[in-house]
Amino acid sequence: MKLLTANRLSDGLTIWYTPSGWVEDAAHAARLDDAAAEALQKTWAARETEVVGAYLIPLKDDGAPVQREHVREFVRANGPTIGATADALARRFQRADIFKD
């Protein structure tokens, strides 16, 4: 399973693909099977007046991103972590709600 994410051209905000359109809340991102995800990424890579830098986040069985940069994906999904302590964030990250199937 994969998520499709990008930045919106007009304001740069991180957005997530859903069948009914792009949303800012990662919790609503569509879990896509691999073939569909790759086809969608190709489609949206060409729609440059709407989104920038569309890419896929592969998910492991437990819903966590598999990229080496998975901390990056959590921060991207949750927004800046300023104000939370590292301890609190570590606990929050272990829940990995956003990336769960």
Add this chain to the structure above:
Amino acid sequence: MYQYDAFDHAFVRDRNAEFADQVARRLSGEITEDQFKPLRLMNGLYLQLHAYMLRIAVPYGVLSSKQVRKLAHIARTYDRDFGHFTTRQNLQFNWIKLADAPKILEELAEVEMHALQTSGNCIRNTTTDQFAGAAKDEHEDPRPWAELIRQWSSNHPEFTFLPRKFKIAITGADRDRAAVRVHDIGLHARPEGFDVYVGGGLGRTPSLGHRIKTGLKGENLLSYLEAALRVYNRYGRRDNIYKARIKILVAALGPDEYARQVEAEWATLDKSRIDAPVVEIDRIRSFFPAPAWKTGFDAAAFERAKTADPGFARWLRNNTLAHRQDNHLSVTVSLKPVGAPPGDASSAQMDLLADVADAYAYGELRVSHEQNIILPHVAKDDLYALYSRLDAAGLGTANGGKITDMIACPGLDYCSLANARSIPLAQDISRRFEDAQLTDKIGDLSIKISGCINACGHHHVGHIGILGVDKQGVEFYQILLGGRADENAALGVITGKGLSAEAVPDAIERVVQLYLNLRKDESERFIDALERLGREAFAEALHEPA
């Protein structure tokens, strides 16, 4: 401060109009992202992890109250009500909309500011001593020279596409507060002329600059810089981004050979066509007059305020610097309150800073590379009133140069290059050392945190440096000891294996406790004790619970 002339205004206006057109064409689909990216970067607009980031140039860190009010207005109107002062004396807004960028640049131009050359492989904003024109130990005001370099390097046709970005720092005081040894070119103005250091830098290959010339006369500064840049532009590597900085070329050639080539190139240049005439240097100098100093000093009232308010007395000890006028001091307004992101200021705080600058500091402010705001000239008679207003607004933290006065890059919370977060770690460490008495007991100690090897947080030159790394998706932090960015510049050395974020504050606490146990007396600073005793003793404390 420098005032734009008709040429400056026209130049910035034309560039803004050009960029507005480029933005419109990007939004309409006329140009692709690949075509647009280098254009937006030339105007300081990055696409970061969560949004566009606009990096605004603060030439050599100097701001007027009017400019700070404009920055507050931009934060409030176009961003999320705050800005982030950077380690290069600039300001970044983290939540800019692409469609708003041209309007923001127009607003900046109204107060003689822009975002040009804050990205790209060009000569970036020249940085300098935040106490320029004020410090008692200064013998040459670096601001006119920095302004001269700004004018020469703006849109310089030969140096707009260098092998890699290029950073120049300049100081004119005995103490180096501008970190000149860790810049591509560092200039240290001495009574007999400039010492020129080349090939310093941090990042993937940290290096201290080599002194290749002494006694360079100011009237020959531009032609010598042109020769130095020309040799770099000719032979700097363009085949490998990691080997493209001038420090790699200087290391490959050897400093002596590089210096010889610069001299040979310099000899061929028609200096009269490059160097600024003395009359032009004097014209630029005339923009940096001393203020009409307030006179007098009520020493008795000053002492009464110190006695009555221990917070004021502590702030005076930690956040002021001797001024060339005996009845004035320079003030550091800490942007590092306990538990806050280093370098962030809200629009309300920016407005307040502008107000107090007008009321007590002749309308002048500076940004330091330590991510604080400086009021360079404050009459001693005004200090208590100033402190009271700052403290009431949460800007009275008395930790200048202390362990909680940390440098931290934006890290993975904002930056698309980062591997690990910097700001939350800085917040954790700040809270760990929030006890003011403990902070004072520890004395001067710099912690510098970078979220990746690019070292925007200057971790190599922190007394304690912290480098965030990614180990298979998990943040770890390597600790360096023994760096310093002053006139005795040294690079810190990595000690042992990386630590988890949760382990770092404990490790630092153990090192600090060891220092307190081992120092000769209170006058021996952390860095002095470290150099006397060796890094190894402290490295053990980092990695082994006491």
